[in-house]
Amino acid sequence: MSGKKRKNAKRKSRLPVAVRSKKPLSSRMGVWLFEIFTFIVSALPLGLVLYNGWHFGLVLIALAYLVTALLTVHVTQQWEKVVVLRLGRFNRVKGPGIFFTIPFLESAALRVDQRIIVTPFSAEEALTADLVPTDIDAVLFWMVVNPQKAWCEVDNYPNAVSWSAQTALRDAIGRINLADISTRRSQLDSELRETLSAKTSDWGISILSVEIRNILIPENLQDAMSREAQAQQESNARVILAEIENQIAELYVEAAELYRQDEIALQIRMASMVNESVKEGGGNNLIVVPSSFSEGFNAGTMKDLKDLFAKQG
Incomplete structure (x- = not known):
């Protein structure tokens, strides 16, 4: 299998089942039965003859x-709507339901489906502003609102809409960098919709929405971008950790300044640490403290420690 065939097969495999499958045919059984009935009734005089x-x-x-x-x-x-011509010129739009035309003078030139039409399109190897080739799949939702313009202004309007959408997508991709496509x-969907609406409004076609479905970039570039994103995340984590450590250091400096100015606060803090150690060890721990620590247990300090222990239970 050639490289081009492999690439086309790969692109086809990326499309959802609904896109790969054939377009469902609308039921025209009622129309066919009516035409058969009309033919039979009209052929009766010929059969009698x-x-x-x-x-x-x-x-x-x-x-x-019969004819x-x-x-x-x-x-x-x-x-459906039908564009009726009279002697080659536009005369009127008829439908839905039954309508009549003048034989040999008028003809039903075009049947227009006015339901919402879904058209998948893509831009293969479109270059971004930073010259990176990308494959982009998108879906276009549109409908015919003016059958007269759709018949008079453009030949084969479904193909015209599809090609216009692909061209607009390539132009939009060429104006932005690869990193901006996802964000x-x-x-980008809104810009494409506005561009296509301005182009197809004269064709009697309304663009409802454009949705980018998939963005593919070269594998080697994907790895590079992944490593770049990982490095950026690690850098952000280090910055946040440094900021937190800086805030903790500032709090330690403030606490040290407070303890330096108030010795009673320092002694209460030391007693609280001893109390926490005793409670964690279940009263079985041996705690060694400097001898100078016992000097802080004077009458005034003992009252503060008593209140502190009472609050801590």
């Missing part, structure tokens, strides 16, 4: 009646 005996004049009249009936009566579905995805 042939049954009762062949006559050239009557056969011609019956054939003319006239088939060219006169038409039926459209609920979601500006919603903004």
